[in-house]
Amino acid sequence: MSRTASALVAGERDVRADFPILGERTSRGKRLVYLDSAATSQKPTVVIDAIERYYREYNANIHRGVYEIAARATDAFEEARAKVARFLNAAESAEIIWTRNATEAINLVAWSWGGANLHEGDVILVSELEHHSNLVPWQLLAERSGSRLRFIPVNDRGELQLDTLDALLEGCKLVAIAHVSNTLGTILPIAEVVARAHAAGAIVLVDGAQAAPHMPVDVRALDADFYVLSAHKMLGPTGIGVLYGKRALLDAMPPFLSGGDMIRSVSYERSTFNELPWKFEAGTSNIADAIAFGSAIDYLEGYGMENIRAHERALLAYAFEGLGALEERGLAIYGPHDPERSSGVISMNFADIHAHDLASILDTEGICIRAGHHCTMPLMGRLDLAATARASFYLYNDRSDVDALITGLEKAAAIFRLS
Amino acid sequence: MSRTASALVAGERDVRADFPILGERTSRGKRLVYLDSAATSQKPTVVIDAIERYYREYNANIHRGVYEIAARATDAFEEARAKVARFLNAAESAEIIWTRNATEAINLVAWSWGGANLHEGDVILVSELEHHSNLVPWQLLAERSGSRLRFIPVNDRGELQLDTLDALLEGCKLVAIAHVSNTLGTILPIAEVVARAHAAGAIVLVDGAQAAPHMPVDVRALDADFYVLSAHKMLGPTGIGVLYGKRALLDAMPPFLSGGDMIRSVSYERSTFNELPWKFEAGTSNIADAIAFGSAIDYLEGYGMENIRAHERALLAYAFEGLGALEERGLAIYGPHDPERSSGVISMNFADIHAHDLASILDTEGICIRAGHHCTMPLMGRLDLAATARASFYLYNDRSDVDALITGLEKAAAIFRLS
């Protein structure tokens, strides 16, 4: 960790050295310019090693094992949970439920809390810029419960419009809203939404999949009722995510997935359930990846979440400046276009080059960006876009990556004979 | 793989060398005698390496990525699915749904198929020896739907009693039954249960968590409608499991978890869903572990499932013989006690030594066994047992492990002053 902290001071090259994949070459011999961290982040050696160490040294099933490696695995697993609790400033570890990903965490709330609390005529409020994972579960819940969806509008820059919020909150039981837009990078005013929702008697689920990796998050300062994230977007492995929930809410919720580990006692006819957090963790957990996510959090804290935010803000400013030169050739950038109000995401289109073609051409230069609707089809419709090309940054990106992106865009312009 | 095959021929030592953890020493300097594979198996180097390679060389989100490493990740992920389909002899890869574990796979069926098909007064039939993961989800479904549970009885040796099956099947829509008992090792007559259930108009979910690791499984020969398993019990990583389902059933089922990846198109108000298998895979999958599970299957097939079964059968016979000498000092062995009708599981109690104390004493010798109810509380009640000590085998165990177990039991007898 001290090494990471000093790497930041010493310049960014050392951070890159922590990520083995960034030393790889593509089949055309290009260095990897990875600008798709909003889809999934790369992993530092410490995270990969944590997985390997678990399987090589103390792989065992947890919680009920009497023997030495089972005890070690249980301790490491619960220690990782405690790290997440501290990272989010939760009141206690029992408020941290392991899931596969942010999507499953949202579904857990939709099925369990939603099934128990939403009824005919109730309102669920989401924003117009939600990822499908924070929209479709609520559509299905609305269908099951007879409740209705309403939408907090966004303007053409993808910024939340709060002037009608109080009216929208009427009859609303739950607000589900992203902390940061994965398509545009917009940072949403969560604390304000939460305060006004609470005043109207609604609880709030915050989709932190794009915020938790990139800035300090304090669930108690936000006063969020639920907060979800995916480890794979924040240096951790695939297959592990988190539902944070306030104890009072989680305690009152019925179980969702059931089976081994989440029970207290079982007879043929009925069961009683374990206490938090295990009540919601059925079957063998993703032990190795939970532990490795703990290592990812150590790494992030070693770097410092404030420092990550500052680094990405600076990179974003640098990128906006460099990309500005291409605007007269038809480059359009969506979203707030302001490093103070965006996380490290740039969504764009270049003249009449389709985002897919742009991504294919950049790929030949080793540059990885995402093209498409970014799992926000309704937002694309709202903004009248078919697809965008999205470049997204993380702590291991630097100016040379931005430079490569700009060079790549110029190559695309040449190939498409843009004037 | 050729190395593994020859290892079998050349004696068992080489197989152990494939599993790095088996070379570790406990804090007391003992070699690890791992006899808890029914809880979770150890992992060969090829599986650990597959995870590492993914993160070091081609970590990227799948399905929508245009760039090179995303294509490689997508191919590897779908190739792993194809391996599972072949391993189980499914008709097509689309019938293989990734889940976190066997428990989640059962819950998926309970929520989706059960929600759509079970109604007031319907019957769900399970056996008396089910793991909590194949019991509690059906209890909760029964509660939600107003349906009832019935139980196929077992005798005192834990063998299924089928004489009343036809009566039990009356009004039954679904039979959920283990292929192998995790507590007793009993191999259940699945093909017969399926045939009679189908004749009565019920479909059958087979919990293969303890069978798929240890013997050849052919879902089409069994004619199982659903078959579930967990990778971590069969040399694969934690966090990945499988639901196999017949296409016609899966196609007709409503979605369960929803969000990114499982949709076809989304508007603010409604969504249409992707085709199989993705329809049931919401959010970013556990990509690394699915790929590594593919490597585990390669390894298992290299060894040969018939060979694993034969190896465990021989080891079980050897163990029964060795343990026989302790019976006069009070050792009781539960279950069929017959290598032909059991998988590699031995459940026992030793005089008045509580299973937990036995496990603690064995732990001091580096011997890992499980003590307790093994997530089968109702079966324990049925057999009038509070807890058992369970030793379970896998391909990397050999006679020296059985010998160590027997020596450990003798030590426990001395500590507890058994005559």
Place this chain on the structure above:
Amino acid sequence: MDDFYRDFILDHYRNPRNFGHLPEPDAVAEDRNPLCGDEMRVEIAVDESGNVSDIRFSGKGCAISQASASMLLEQARGKSLEHLLALGKESVLENVGIDISPTRMKCAMLGLSVLKSAALAGLAKAESE
């Protein structure tokens, strides 16, 4: 892939042939590439002998999908619906004349797949009449 975008491809992309709608199509199909969201629609008019008398496609998409569809449809005119149904991947690949990376194969084949759906719809209609 960068050598994919030659002049005739870009020309088909920017000036797609047979783009638009038919006043009274005999058969219509549309589909969507679920991975990128691109949509395509094909409309066919059939003459008395069951051959394609007119054809159009519409939708938004990348150069690969649009150019592939544009070139393919040019060859569809005058062909029987059965002939269209029998078309394979090669018919597209020969047109573009260059290897397509696996990630983009779905884009290239979108037009073919919708064309065949439309042909199928046309045959079903002919049969039911």
Place this chain on the structure above:
Amino acid sequence: MDDFYRDFILDHYRNPRNFGHLPEPDAVAEDRNPLCGDEMRVEIAVDESGNVSDIRFSGKGCAISQASASMLLEQARGKSLEHLLALGKESVLENVGIDISPTRMKCAMLGLSVLKSAALAGLAKAESE
């Protein structure tokens, strides 16, 4: 852990003191170690001054949980319910006199936890009377 099972521990395990039931307990509590399923029940009779006049425990369990409970209950007789409520882990650990591995700590503390629940129930009852 193998040196845990000394003679006096095995004696308390095999011949637990105060094992069984009271005819008319003033306070009762039971709990279960969710990880192993072991159950324990404690019954207390209280005299006029609010001290424990009689006490019993029952249930099935390992040597650690049974011996720990047996030794602990021997010391509970004559004590006030408040005193029982204030008991900490040390009270158990001093009795067994040997380090307990973390995996077995829950077994050792099961008796203490049920005893305190029973004391709490007794105090609540006294208050409501």
